[in-house]
Each structure stands twice: as C-alpha cells, then as structure tokens.
Amino acid sequence: MIEQPSRHRVVIVGGGFGGLYAAKVLGRAPVDVTLVDKRNFHLFQPLLYQIATGTLSPAQISSPLRSILSRYRNTQVLMEHAIDLDATAQHVVTPNRCIPYDTLIVATGVHHHYFGNEEWQQTAPGLKTVEDALEMRRRIFMAFEMAEKEPDPEKRKAMLTFVVVGGGPTGVELAGAIAELAFKTLKDDFRNIDIQQTQVLLLEGLDRVLPPYAADLSEKTARSLQRLGVTIRTQTRVIHVDESGVTVQQGDRTEPIPSRTVLWAAGVKASRMGKVLAERTGAALDRVGRVMVDSDLSVPGHPNIFVVGDLAHFAHQGENPLPGVAPVATQEGKYVAQKITAQLAGKTVAPFRYREVGSLAVIGQNAAVVDLGFVKFSGPLAWFIWIFAHIYYLIEFDNKMVVLLQWGWNYFTRQRGARLITGSETIVSEPPIAEVEQPEVARDRVSVNAS
Amino acid sequence: MIEQPSRHRVVIVGGGFGGLYAAKVLGRAPVDVTLVDKRNFHLFQPLLYQIATGTLSPAQISSPLRSILSRYRNTQVLMEHAIDLDATAQHVVTPNRCIPYDTLIVATGVHHHYFGNEEWQQTAPGLKTVEDALEMRRRIFMAFEMAEKEPDPEKRKAMLTFVVVGGGPTGVELAGAIAELAFKTLKDDFRNIDIQQTQVLLLEGLDRVLPPYAADLSEKTARSLQRLGVTIRTQTRVIHVDESGVTVQQGDRTEPIPSRTVLWAAGVKASRMGKVLAERTGAALDRVGRVMVDSDLSVPGHPNIFVVGDLAHFAHQGENPLPGVAPVATQEGKYVAQKITAQLAGKTVAPFRYREVGSLAVIGQNAAVVDLGFVKFSGPLAWFIWIFAHIYYLIEFDNKMVVLLQWGWNYFTRQRGARLITGSETIVSEPPIAEVEQPEVARDRVSVNAS
Numbered sequence: 001m002i003e004q005p006s007r008h009r010v011v012i013v014g015g016g017f018g019g020l021y022a023a024k025v026l027g028r029a030p031v032d033v034t035l036v037d038k039r040n041f042h043l044f045q046p047l048l049y050q051i052a053t054g055t056l057s058p059a060q061i062s063s064p065l066r067s068i069l070s071r072y073r074n075t076q077v078l079m080e081h082a083i084d085l086d087a088t089a090q091h092v093v094t095p096n097r098c099i100p101y102d103t104l105i106v107a108t109g110v111h112h113h114y115f116g117n118e119e120w121q122q123t124a125p126g127l128k129t130v131e132d133a134l135e136m137r138r139r140i141f142m143a144f145e146m147a148e149k150e151p152d153p154e155k156r157k158a159m160l161t162f163v164v165v166g167g168g169p170t171g172v173e174l175a176g177a178i179a180e181l182a183f184k185t186l187k188d189d190f191r192n193i194d195i196q197q198t199q200v201l202l203l204e205g206l207d208r209v210l211p212p213y214a215a216d217l218s219e220k221t222a223r224s225l226q227r228l229g230v231t232i233r234t235q236t237r238v239i240h241v242d243e244s245g246v247t248v249q250q251g252d253r254t255e256p257i258p259s260r261t262v263l264w265a266a267g268v269k270a271s272r273m274g275k276v277l278a279e280r281t282g283a284a285l286d287r288v289g290r291v292m293v294d295s296d297l298s299v300p301g302h303p304n305i306f307v308v309g310d311l312a313h314f315a316h317q318g319e320n321p322l323p324g325v326a327p328v329a330t331q332e333g334k335y336v337a338q339k340i341t342a343q344l345a346g347k348t349v350a351p352f353r354y355r356e357v358g359s360l361a362v363i364g365q366n367a368a369v370v371d372l373g374f375v376k377f378s379g380p381l382a383w384f385i386w387i388f389a390h391i392y393y394l395i396e397f398d399n400k401m402v403v404l405l406q407w408g409w410n411y412f413t414r415q416r417g418a419r420l421i422t423g424s425e426t427i428v429s430e431p432p433i434a435e436v437e438q439p440e441v442a443r444d445r446v447s448v449n450a451s
Numbered sequence: 452m453i454e455q456p457s458r459h460r461v462v463i464v465g466g467g468f469g470g471l472y473a474a475k476v477l478g479r480a481p482v483d484v485t486l487v488d489k490r491n492f493h494l495f496q497p498l499l500y501q502i503a504t505g506t507l508s509p510a511q512i513s514s515p516l517r518s519i520l521s522r523y524r525n526t527q528v529l530m531e532h533a534i535d536l537d538a539t540a541q542h543v544v545t546p547n548r549c550i551p552y553d554t555l556i557v558a559t560g561v562h563h564h565y566f567g568n569e570e571w572q573q574t575a576p577g578l579k580t581v582e583d584a585l586e587m588r589r590r591i592f593m594a595f596e597m598a599e600k601e602p603d604p605e606k607r608k609a610m611l612t613f614v615v616v617g618g619g620p621t622g623v624e625l626a627g628a629i630a631e632l633a634f635k636t637l638k639d640d641f642r643n644i645d646i647q648q649t650q651v652l653l654l655e656g657l658d659r660v661l662p663p664y665a666a667d668l669s670e671k672t673a674r675s676l677q678r679l680g681v682t683i684r685t686q687t688r689v690i691h692v693d694e695s696g697v698t699v700q701q702g703d704r705t706e707p708i709p710s711r712t713v714l715w716a717a718g719v720k721a722s723r724m725g726k727v728l729a730e731r732t733g734a735a736l737d738r739v740g741r742v743m744v745d746s747d748l749s750v751p752g753h754p755n756i757f758v759v760g761d762l763a764h765f766a767h768q769g770e771n772p773l774p775g776v777a778p779v780a781t782q783e784g785k786y787v788a789q790k791i792t793a794q795l796a797g798k799t800v801a802p803f804r805y806r807e808v809g810s811l812a813v814i815g816q817n818a819a820v821v822d823l824g825f826v827k828f829s830g831p832l833a834w835f836i837w838i839f840a841h842i843y844y845l846i847e848f849d850n851k852m853v854v855l856l857q858w859g860w861n862y863f864t865r866q867r868g869a870r871l872i873t874g875s876e877t878i879v880s881e882p883p884i885a886e887v888e889q890p891e892v893a894r895d896r897v898s899v900n901a902s
Contacts, residue, residue: 040596040872057508059869066640067870076642079596079872096600130873145491145530149547189517191527418510419518421491421530422581 007032007074008344011092011101013082013273015042015065018309018329019107025337027072030344034099036092038081040064046326047390048127049170052136052263053177054185054419062130082108082273087281087302103304103340106273106291107333110310110324113269113288120241124262127170134423136263140178141421143261144186147193158258160198163246165238166266167204167211169361172221174263175202176364179228200230201257203248205237205266210369212323213359213376217369220378224367238266268324270311281305286313286321295351297336306339308332317354327357362386458483458525459795462543462552464533464724466493466516469760469780470558476788478523481795485550487543489532491515497777498841499578500621503587503714504628505636505870513581533559533724538732538753554755554791557724557742558784561761561775564720564739571692575713578621585874587714591629592872594712595637598644609709611649614697616689617717618655618662620812623672625716626653627815630679651681652708654699656688656717661820663774664810664827668820671829675818689717719775721762732756737764737772746802748787757790759783768805777844778808813837 112126147159270289309329358372563577598610721740760780809823
C-alpha cells in the first residue's frame with residue numbers, strides 16, 4: 001500500500017515527549033520517519049492542571065504535530081490510532097492500514113488507573129487529555145454556580161467541597177490552584193454563598209505529600225498548601241467514590257466526605273500498546289502494565305523495537321524504575337533516535353543513562369518546590385524557575401510567548417481568563433412552550449396570559 | 452423564595468451585548484439587577500469564526516459574566532435557563548425557580564435557521580456558540596487529515612472542498628480564513644496531498660456578497676476573496692445538503708457539489724423567548740420570530756418589558772429593521788438601562804435612535820472592508836481599523852491584551868496555534884486485543900506471534 005522505500009523506515013507510535021523528541025532527532029537522519037498519533041497535536045501534559053483550573057486554554061499548551069515536524073522533509077505525520085502490531089511481518093496495524101517499519105518506537109504513555117474501580121471514572125475524572133481537563137474545568141466552575149443557587153446548607157457544603165485524590169505533583173498543583181481560585185480569583189464574584197467556606201481536601205495514602213521528593217520539601221509543600229487554604233490528609237485511602245462524595249479510610253476508621261467534585265490524581269496504568277507488545281513480542285510487563293525494557297530501551301529479543309516514555313519500565317538505573325515525567329521521556333526519545341542513527345552508521349552505543357534534571361512542582365502563585373538533586377529549595381525563586389523551565393519547553397516547539405504574557409497578566413491581576421463552562425452537557429435542550437412545567441414554588445402565583 | 456427587596460428589581464435575560472451593556476449601566480443605578488444566562492460567560496460572537504479556523508481559543512473571546520459584573524454590588528448573576536415568563540405575576544420562569552421582576556429586559560438573541568430544513572444542521576453546522584465553533588474547527592482540520600490518508604482521488608477532492616453557505620459578513624470571514632489556512636498556514640504540512648488543490652466555495656443567493664453593504668464594497672470584497680483563492684458563486688441557492696455535499700440551484704440549473712465540509716452562515720431565527728413573549732404578552736413577531744417593539748424598545752402594551760439586541764425588530768428608523776449586529780445591541784441595551792433609570796427619577800426619555808457606527812468585515816490578512824456611512828474603504832487600513840475596533844471591545848471587559856499579541860504573532864509567522872482536533876467524536880474507543888480485526892490489505896502477510 002505504501003511503496004517500498006530505499007531508506008530505513010522508522011515508525012514512531014505516539015507524539016508525546018518521547019515520540020516527538022525521537023522524531024526531531026530522526027528528522028536530521030538518513031531514514032524515513034512516520035509518526036502515528038490518534039490526536040493531531042502534541043500536548044504539554046505537565047500544564048494540564050492549568051486548563052482544569054481556568055488559567056490557560058488548551059491551544060496554549062498544545063502544538064500541531066504537523067507544524068512542529070513540517071521542516072523535516074523525511075517525516076510524515078499520520079493521524080491514526082495504532083491498535084496492534086505484527087513483530088514478524090514488521091508492521092503497525094491501525095483500523096485503516098498497515099504501516100511497515102524496519103525500526104519501531106512505541107511511546108503511547110499511560111492512562112489513569114482506579115485500582116480496579118474503573119466505575120469511579122465517571123464521578124472522579126482524571127487528568128490525561130484535553131477533554132479530561134475541560135471536564136474538570138466544567139465541574140469545578142459548575143460546582144460554584146450550583147452552590148450559588150442552592151438553598152439547602154448541607155448540599156451547598158458538598159458543592160463547595162473539592163476532593164483531590166493523590167498527593168503527587170498533579171494532585172498538589174490541582175489542590176493549590178483550586179484554593180487560589182476560590183480564595184483569591186472568585187472572592188468577589190458570588191452574592192449568595194460565602195466562598196471562604198470552600199473546602200479543598202488533598203488526600204494521600206502515604207505519610208506525606210510528594211512522596212518521591214525529599215522529606216523536607218514535602219513538609220515545605222504541605223505548609224505552602226495549608227497557607228493557601230488546602231486541608232491535607234495523609235495516610236488516608238479512598239475506599240469508595242460515588243455521586244455523593246468519597247469514603248475514606250484512615251487506619252481502622254472510615255468516614256464519608258460529602259462532595260460534588262472529586263478529582264483523581266492517584267494512579268496510572270500502561271496504555272493498550274503495552275499489552276499488545278506483551279502479546280506480540282513476549283515482552284514482560286510490570287504491575288501497572290509498563291514494558292520491561294533492556295538497558296538500551298529495546299524490547300528483549302526484539303532489537304528493532306523500542307519503548308520510551310511513561311510506557312517503559314527502565315530498571316537499569318537506581319533502585320526504582322525511572323519516573324514517568326517529561327524529562328525522562330525526552331531523554332529516552334532522543335537516545336533511541338541517536339542509537340538508531342549510530343547503528344545505521346555501523347557504530348555501537350552505550351546503554352541509556354538518565355541525567356537527572358531535577359523535579360519541580362508548583363503550589364500556587366509565588367510558591368513552588370524544586371529538587372535539583374544537589375540542591376533543594378522552595379518559595380518565589382522556585383516558582384520563577386518553574387515558570388521558566390516550562391516556558392523553555394513550550395517555546396521550543398511553538399514559540400508560545402503568549403503563554404508567558406498570559407501568566408504575567410494573571411500574576412498581576414489574579415484573574416483567570418479561561419473560566420468557561422462548555423461542553424454538550426451544559427447545553428440544555430429546550431422544551432416546546434406548551435409543555436413547560438412551571439416550578440412548584442410559583443404555581444399558585446401564575447395565571448398564564450396566553451393571548 | 453427570593454425576599455421582597457425594597458428597591459426596583461430589574462431582571463435581564465441574556466448576557467450578550469444587549470443584556471451585558473444594560474447591566475453595566477444599571478450597575479450604577481438605584482435598582483437591584485439580576486442577570487440570567489444559561490452560560491457563565493459573555494461571548495464575543497463577531498470573532499467566533501477565528502475559533503472555527505484555529506486562530507483564537509474560546510477563552511480569548513469569552514469573559515466570565517461574574518467577573519465583568521462583580522464590581523456592581525447591586526447585581527447578581529444567575530446561571531439559569533429562562534424558559535417562560537408570567538407577565539401578570541411579573542416573574543421569569545426557569546426549571547428551578549421563579550425570578551420576580553418590576554422591569555424585564557429580554558436579550559436572548561437568535562439561532563441559526565435552515566429555512567425549514569433543520570435536518571441540515573447535522574451536516575452543515577452553523578456558528579453561534581463556542582461549541583459550534585469547536586465543531587467547525589474539528590471538521591475543517593479533520594478534513595485535511597482525512598484527505599492526507601485518502602487514496603481515492605474523487606473522495607480526496609470532496610475532502611478538500613469546503614462549502615460556505617451564505618455571503619454575509621460571517622460567510623465572507625469564514626471563507627477568507629479557510630483559504631488563508633489552506634494556502635498559507637498549512638502549505639508545508641502535508642506529504643500526500645497537494646493542498647493547493649483545496650477549493651473554498653462561497654455560495655450566496657443574492658447577486659453579490661455582503662448584500663447589506665454598498666455595491667462597490669461588495670465588489671472589492673469579492674476581488675479580495677478571489678485573490679485569496681475563494682470561488683464565489685452568487686445567485687446560487689442551496690436546495691439540498693447531505694453527507695455527500697450540497698446541491699445548488701442557479702437559475703433553472705441544479706448541480707451537485709461533492710464536499711465533506713459544509714458550513715452554514717446563511718440565516719437566523721429568533722430564540723425561544725420570542726415565541727414566549729408572543730404567547731404571554733400578545734407581542735407581534737416578524738417573519739423570523741423577532742419581537743416587534745415600540746419606539747422605546749418596549750413590548751406594545753407592556754411598558755415594563757423591553758426587548759433588545761438581535762431578538763428585537765426595531766422598525767422605527769429607516770426602511771429596514773435595524774440589523775442584528777453588536778453595535779445595535781449595545782446601544783439598545785444602554786438606552787433601555789438609561790430609560791429605566793430616568794423613569795424611576797420621574798423623567799421622560801426620547802425614543803431610541805441608533806447612531807450609525809459603520810460596518811466592518813475582514814476578508815483576510817491585510818484585507819478588510821469598512822463602511823462608515825460617510826466614507827467607505829478597503830485594504831490594509833480597513834484591516835487595521837477592524838483589528839482595533841475589536842480589541843477596543845474586547846479590552847473593555849477583560850483587558851484581553853493577550854489577543855492583540857496573539858494576532859500580532861500570527862500576523863508575522865502566518866501560524867495558527869489553535870489547530871487542535873478535540874471533542875468526544877475524535878476519541879476512538881479501544882477494542883480488546885483479541886477482537887482486533889486487521890485490515891484486509893495486510894491479512895495475508897500477518898502471522899500472529901501470540902507468545
């Protein structure tokens with residue numbers, strides 16, 4: 001279907017950090033590259049929580065894959081959903097075609113994980129896609145709108161209670177942003193509710209927030225969050241989620257927390273391609289479905305199939321596997337691209353080693369924590385480092401200077417421009433006039449004047 | 452349910468230009484104001500086409516109603532859907548409550564109109580809401596993605612044919628923006644299609660585009676559109692729309708035009724509140740359902756009910772009713788607010804008169820037409836006037852300087868950042884691996900290695 005090219009064909013599945021950086025390096029190599037992604041854009045996932053809380057718009061943290069890669073004439077982008085592969089015939093399968101490869105790079109990442117309670121997803125959305133973030137945004141802003149109209153104090157309290165499940169970086173950033181929203185941005189906007197009554201709860205199963213970070217940074221983070229108005233509950237496991245809220249367990253004690261807005265930042269599991277690789281290549285998977293890779297990121301026994309980014313379980317450096325963060329994916333993608341190029345030139349390449357670039361999390365305006373390995377700090381300086389590290393990545397693709405200006409604007413005004421409640425569920429269908437049932441409370445006062 | 456206040460209660464239904472400007476003026480008056488809108492934001496509708504074509508993000512042309520009005524302590528915003536009213540008991544009805552008024556301002560605008568073929572809406576979406584614009588954006592960018600993968604030249608041609616129905620300002624702006632997109636922004640982004648083969652057709656039933664403007668501006672507009680690559684067909688009526696494209700009639704001749712993307716910019720009809728007003732007050736409606744108002748914008752026989760904006764048919768100035776554009780709605784909203792304030796102070800007020808501020812339409816970069824009544828011109832100067840007129844309105848609410856910077860950026864780079872294909876239809880559900888049917892073309896080559 002696609003003609004046999006004379007050059008080595010590399011197929012990359014997934015246009016996140018791992019796949020995209022592999023493509024950028026291979027764009028200058030003597031190979032033909034096909035990047036397959038079911039979406040037409042690269043998403044800067046670390047900033048998704050800023051969409052969910054109304055600071056940025058989706059387009060401000062997304063770049064069209066075609067436009068990022070258009071300068072590389074050896075590269076084509078296919079908007080297709082890879083659903084299978086054949087490791088013997090060497091092609092990737094999509095619903096519409098087979099895409100032959102000489103070398104394959106799989107970089108399809110991870111999804112949320114509800115630890116076997118996938119039905120919680122309806123009530124407690126996670127944060128992996130633009131649609132997820134817009135759904136969170138809709139729920140957060142809708143909760144305040146509903147509370148403003150709710151006469152029953154019990155129900156109103158549940159509407160003003162926001163539960164964030166999971167005290168990792170995403171949970172910390174979400175909880176901090178919601179607290180800032182309620183206590184700063186929206187403070188003058190409502191007439192019937194006392195928005196200072198808003199509760200933002202951050203639930204973490206382990207004994208501190210940001211468990212992968214150093215203990216003193218966890219403590220600084222906790223103090224910053226508390227200053228913003230977030231209530232932190234550690235060693236607290238969520239054992240049930242439904243429309244009325246969450247039930248938590250702390251030691252032997254269980255307790256219901258009524259809430260209309262439960263946000264999930266607790267766990268991930270591998271995307272489907274992990275299972276496909278296991279079925280088609282015999283690759284081993286870890287507990288959450290990530291692919292156990294060799295020290296060069298290839299699948300054992302398949303030297304021309306690589307896995308990079310969150311989907312890879314790289315156990316050849318340190319005690320734990322490398323974490324699922326953007327710098328790891330980026331370095332892995334670049335490494336594999338360089339390895340492919342070197343191999344074609346007949347050179348050998350040392351195993352992959354991740355160079356630590358540090359961890360960042362932002363808690364709120366002027367508050368962040370930075371762990372660079374040799375130094376850890378927090379406060380406004382950490383916040384500025386966080387801002388510039390993110391802008392650096394954003395502008396590398398698409399010169400998104402506008403995001404910097406947007407942040408600058410928000411910083412000084414404390415406003416958030418992206419507070420739209422959108423989506424099909426917000427559009428009410430209109431009954432024909434004759435069918436309109438007037439609310440009970442008013443019926444006695446109504447005398448319809450149907451002239 | 453809501454306690455009887457001592458002050459005069461004004462209820463405004465609709466937070467578009469008419470309702471919002473009325474609220475801003477009444478915010479300083481000795482009255483209690485309730486603004487009811489089913490959405491939580493004011494939308495700058497004249498720029499919706501820039502969302503549909505990937506230049507701006509929804510939040511960049513939307514402002515939260517609460518934040519615009521939060522400084523007016525006499526004003527509350529209710530996110531509710533007004534579905535009925537009782538003119539005798541004097542309250543507005545929503546699914547959840549009755550909202551009593553002393554004076555009512557109805558400003559609920561208009562919808563698309565398919566001239567009795569409402570089933571065309573599925574195939575040919577219109578452009579009135581943020582969701583409409585995102586759906587248009589999805590279809591436009593998806594059409595290019597599908598064409599890139601389509602081997603059949605007939606089908607590919609239909610995918611690269613964009614039909615805009617209606618040669619008014621919205622149709623002209625949409626067609627110009629799609630042509631710029633195809634021939635400038637996307638020109639290096641595809642590998643399998645010749646994007647120069649893209650066809651952008653603008654269909655108009657009358658004998659020229661922009662029929663309400665002066666004839667020489669129509670001609671300049673047509674020439675500018677043609678320079679951008681738009682094919683204009685006047686005196687051409689659409690008689691059928693379906694998945695395969697449109698059928699047009701020109702004189703006695705009918706002709707099918709295969710197209711996968713048909714966009715509707717042809718007609719409007721009044722929103723539901725027009726019919727409600729007719730039923731409940733006996734108001735007369737015009738052909739498209741707009742309310743015939745008195746010279747002070749009140750409903751005849753109901754001096755405390757006003758209709759402003761696109762929903763009002765104001766026939767007391769000139770031969771035709773005032774057009775459904777933002778400046779008319781804005782002036783009407785302000786007038787009614789001033790009239791209410793004056794009446795409460797015992798003063799009389801002269802009938803409403805619209806002060807002409809001119810008409811603007813943008814055709815593409817550096818190309819626009821301006822008709823200020825006493826002077827008409829086109830070209831780059833008109834384009835700059837268009838930019839600044841729009842920025843002036845945008846910053847009045849929300850200081851959206853970022854939009855100006857975004858435009859500046861796009862102007863110099865010819866890029867468009869908001870090219871995301873989003874929405875639930877773009878997310879493919881994943882079949883379990885065992886069920887995956889491999890495409891026919893490859894089946895013979897596949898030997899599944901299910902280890």
